Amino acid sequence: MEKAFFKKTQDKDLIKGFISGNDYCFDELLSRYKSKVFTTIYLIVKDRCIAEDLFQDVMIKVVRMIRSGKYNEEGKFLPWVIRIARNLAIDHFRKVQRNPIQRESEDYDIFNSVQQSEASSEEEIIREENARYIKKLIQQLPDKQREVLIMRNYADLSFKEIAAITDVSINTALGRMRYALLNLKKLAQESGQLQGYEETVQR
């Protein structure tokens, strides 16, 4: 079948196709969501190598669960995968807490790996600097607030979906997002490193 055909196919139909033995349906699901799933995992665990391992574990678990008929959330494939990713990330942190390992990459800043495009103007340089700085601030947020912010901004999940994944009410999810934004602002004000930012904050 043509690849273009799969591009237009809905998630639920791709899952049905995969269950009935068409592996190409899973190829399409993977290419559709790999970036969002991996970005979410990476921002949660903050380590590229661990994120790669967890990504594989998540996708293999997804395959097993679909084949064993445990997937029943029609039309909500991504939130379901993100839930699995989040649970595996939590399991990973629990293991690390039980058996702490000194990793070489501990000092590794995940944002160093972000490719910097050649800034053509001063404005662009400032914007890139600010973006890098905000990324660092996001990593300083409390886990629950960071989790909501990552899922909303980088996995494109709705607050309703985030609430379902994290087993809280929508108001709690919204409240966590509110605190995340307030804390980001507070951290930015404390450090005062954000260029061109003070004017808007001081208003």
Add this chain to the structure above:
Amino acid sequence: MKRQFKDEDIIRFLFDEMSQAEGEQFLSAICADETLWDRYEYFQDMVEQIPSMSYEPSALSCQKVLEYVRDTAEESIGASIADQTPTPGPHRKSLLDFLPVKINPNAVVAVALGLFLMIGAMSIAYKLQRGAIDNPNTINTAQQLDPIELEEEKLDWDDSDIQKKLDQVRNGIENLKEGPVL
């Protein structure tokens, strides 16, 4: 009664999670309430500052996942269903793949079915014909309409009753040839 909007409502508006009606209500509220407008700008500024980020898993990770999918395909329940309705692909070779000319498998099935039906029909026709010769009691319609031919065939049977009847028929025919007596 005028609705009071909270910070959470501002966040819902900023992330486009309000219905159109609620959004319009919110916009009129921030235009009328300066405090609410300030809160809106405060959050909007921070939301806009959040940079867009997208990371890709390595090609090796994706390859390992896809290898797992292929390797475990035959073990899965899905694969057993798939075997009943095979989907041609690069990893699924069939005899048709080795032919120099591409042939539609459906056409092959149709031709085979047609041949099968034709052979079946011919076989039945042959058996019927054989049965008519082997079984003297089977008389076809053409024979019934031609008493002379019937007579010739039945002469060999040496059946006195039938012979008598044939004689009667023959006499009848002779009478008819002479014409009716007016």
